[in-house]
Amino acid sequence: MSVAIWGAASAQTPPQFSDAAHLGVTTCAGSTCHGALEPFRNSNVAQNEYVLWQQKDKHSKAYKVLFEERSVRIARNLGLPNAHTAEICLNCHADNTTHRGRQFQLSDGVACEACHGGSSGWLGVHISGASHQDNLAAGLYPTDQPVARAKLCLSCHIGNQANKFVTHRIMGAGHPRMSFELDTFTAIQPAHYVVDKDYVERKGAPNGVQTWAVGQAMALAETMAAFLDARRNPDGFFPELVFYDCHACHHPMSNVRWEPRASTGLGPGVIKFNDANALMLRIIAERVDPGAGRALGERMLAFHRAMTENRANSLREAAAVREIASQLVNKFSGHGFGRDDVRALATGVINDGLNKNDFVEYAAAEQATMALSAIVSTMRNVGLLNEAQYKQAMGALNKLYDAVAKDEEYKAPTFAAALRDFNAALPATTN
Ligand code: HEC
Ligand code: HEC
Ligand code: HEC
Ligand code: HEC
Incomplete structure (x- = not known):
């Protein structure tokens, strides 16, 4: 898949706001x-997607x-007449497009076209057995491309x-x-x-670590965009608290x-920005683009400091962080994330957890756990883990998941112990 296509995808409008009708x-x-x-x-795709979505997918x-x-x-506390008629709820809990076909039902929730795009343009092409590229050209949303997928999911999972x-x-x-x-x-x-041979032929082989990397860069960029948005921040006298830990x-x-x-430089008793995505992103950048990794670390320190000074400085530093994060989205979308990267990133996440104090906070430990989950699957896919080693790694990963299962019971030393065990469960490495 060429970088040019990904570049185009990043300019794509998520389905809710595009002009196509949702049927x-x-x-x-x-x-x-x-x-x-x-x-x-005997089909390229499983064709039971609807049943899976209806029975197993919370979006339905x-x-x-x-x-x-x-x-x-929630609605009562906010003074809304009803949750199911309030724009603010419907914009994420349904496919709240204004372009609705005759059979469209809001009550279907986050349905196929909320992710794959309104089908008025592409349905005809699609059922004629066209290629994936033809479908995309007719307006199918490129959910297979990491940048476009990140943009889509985060449009509701951050907003x-x-x-x-x-x-x-x-x-x-x-x-x-x-x-x-x-x-x-x-x-x-x-x-x-199912990612099988024909999926790879049609769409290319997905790389979980690349997906993780693009997702982290996009999440930080989108969070900073929200922080910079005068309609979302501040909230009266106080800053919008949702940005903080x-x-x-x-x-x-x-x-x-x-x-x-060390990565915040803040003293005790200071309200702290939730920097979990930035911590992950720095680890990835330090591997893929060390200059950008260093710059991100420095800008985040400056941002945390600015947040203790005044609003103007905070906005300036947030814009600088957003710029680096956006550049990293592009960088990662064109980077291969081969075996060496995957193994080094496992070490990077583990070392930061064991040697720095970065995962004392729940949100960071939670992100680190999901990061290692993406890394372990990819290690198997690229042949860094055989089935027995994969099983062992998954066992250790489950301990990490246990340690972050309940945010209110999170204990950093328990997490650190699980992280040490996880490290020991991975095959030895020269990294
Ligand atoms: C920016 C998008 C967004 C908006 C706006 C939003 N939600 Fe949500 N909501 C989500 C997401 C995403 C989740 C799932 C969170 C998770 O599990 O990670 C969720 C979860 C929930 C849940 C828990 C569902 C469950 O299965 O446990 C309830 C209840 C809920 N939202 C109600 C509301 C109501 C009521 C409103 C309007 C006042 C609203 N939401 C506005 C995105 C949104
Ligand atoms: C929350 C977003 C979301 C929703 C809702 C959703 N999908 Fe998907 N779908 C994806 C993603 C992500 C992929 C994987 C990337 C890709 O291949 O495009 C995918 C892949 C697919 C594929 C490709 C399989 C292949 O082998 O190429 C089909 C077919 C599909 N979805 C059909 C559906 C149908 C039908 C519905 C509704 C019942 C639906 N999807 C709902 C996100 C979604
Ligand atoms: C139109 C808004 C929207 C989009 C786009 C969207 N989601 Fe969601 N997602 C939601 C809401 C709302 C919920 C909570 C539903 C509930 O619990 O009833 C949710 C729940 C989930 C859950 C379940 C979380 C849990 O705690 O169990 C997963 C997993 C998920 N989404 C993944 C994705 C992925 C991956 C994408 C992109 C391919 C995506 N979503 C795109 C709105 C969206
Ligand atoms: C700067 C401190 C601060 C931060 C950061 C913060 N909150 Fe709050 N939160 C408060 C205060 C103050 C209240 C109001 C408490 C009251 O009404 O007694 C509150 C209330 C709540 C409540 C309602 C509790 C109740 O008594 O009904 C929930 C739920 C909540 N916050 C969730 C969150 C979540 C989720 C986050 C992170 C995204 C967060 N808060 C971040 C200070 C904070």
Whole structure:
């Protein structure tokens, strides 16, 4: 896949805001199309995508949760008449496009066209058996390309404008905390596609570590864009609190656990920006583009310091961080992430956890765990782990997942111990 195509994809508009009409799930769900009960054997694609989505994918329930007690309470606390009629909820919990075909139903939630694009332009081409490239040219959204996928998923999993964003007020009303890692979340959605020989022929071989890397760079760029957006920040007298480390404020006072961190340079008792994506991104950049890695570390330090000074400095430094993150999106989308990179990145994440104090905070430990999850799968795919070694690594990875299973019970020493065991479970390396 050429860089030029990825470059074009990054300019792509996510489906909700493009001009194509969304024809509705029933258009995709015919039994000879994507609504088969069992995977088709003689077909390029499984064709049971609809059933998988309906039964296993939370996106099919995204609209229905707006009727549940939790949503009723959120709406009441925010003074909204209803969650299921409020733009702010519908923009993420449904395919809230203004271009609706006759069979389109908002109640289908985050359905096929919310990700694959309104099908009015491409459906005809697509059912005629056209190639993937022809489908893309007719307007199918390029979900197979990491930059485009990151942009799509983050448009709801971070939010990309004022009326499509979960503020601290919405969290305060009862909305769950959000976290996201592109490669892990693609896998647990769950994936309704199989990467086999013909998939690779049509779309190229996906590289989980590249997907992770692009996702981290895009997440930091989008977070800084939100921070810089005057409609999202500040929130009256205070900054918008959703940008900060939730657990810095939300933990019992008896839990005295502050430790200095070289990568923030901040003292105790200071409200701290959630820098989990930046920590991961620095590790990746230090491997792929050491100059950018150093620059990112320095700019993040300057950003953390600026946040203790004044708003003008904070905005200036946020813009500088966003610029580096955006450059890294492009850099990573054209980088191969071969075996050496994959192994070195495993070491990078583990070393930062063991030698620095960077994972004392829950959000960073959670990101590190998902990062290692993406890395372990890719190590298997590129032949760095045989089946027995993969099993052993997965066992150790599950301990890391246990250590971050409940944010309110997170303990940094338990996580560090699991990280040491994980390190020992990987085959030895010269890195
Ligand atoms: C920026 C997009 C966005 C907006 C705006 C948004 N949500 Fe969500 N919501 C999400 C995502 C993403 C999740 C899943 C979080 C996760 O598990 O990582 C979620 C989860 C939830 C859940 C928990 C669902 C479950 O299965 O446990 C409820 C309830 C909810 N949202 C209600 C609302 C309501 C009510 C509104 C409007 C006031 C709203 N949301 C606005 C994106 C959004
Ligand atoms: C939350 C986003 C999302 C939703 C909703 C979604 N998909 Fe997908 N879909 C993806 C991603 C990501 C991929 C993998 C990348 C790719 O191959 O494009 C994919 C891949 C596919 C493929 C490609 C399989 C292959 O071998 O090339 C088909 C077919 C598909 N989806 C059909 C559907 C159908 C039908 C629905 C609705 C029932 C649906 N998708 C809903 C994100 C989504
Ligand atoms: C239109 C908005 C939207 C888009 C686009 C979107 N999501 Fe979601 N996603 C949601 C909402 C809302 C939820 C919560 C649904 C619920 O719990 O009822 C969710 C939930 C999820 C979950 C379940 C999380 C959990 O805690 O169990 C995964 C995994 C996920 N999304 C992955 C993805 C991936 C990968 C992409 C991109 C290919 C994507 N999403 C694109 C809105 C979106
Ligand atoms: C700077 C400190 C600070 C940060 C950072 C912060 N919060 Fe809060 N949070 C508060 C305060 C203050 C309240 C209001 C408490 C009250 O009403 O008693 C609150 C309330 C809440 C509530 C409602 C609790 C209740 O009593 O009903 C939730 C849920 C919540 N925050 C979630 C989050 C999440 C998720 C994050 C991170 C994305 C976060 N907060 C970040 C200070 C913070």
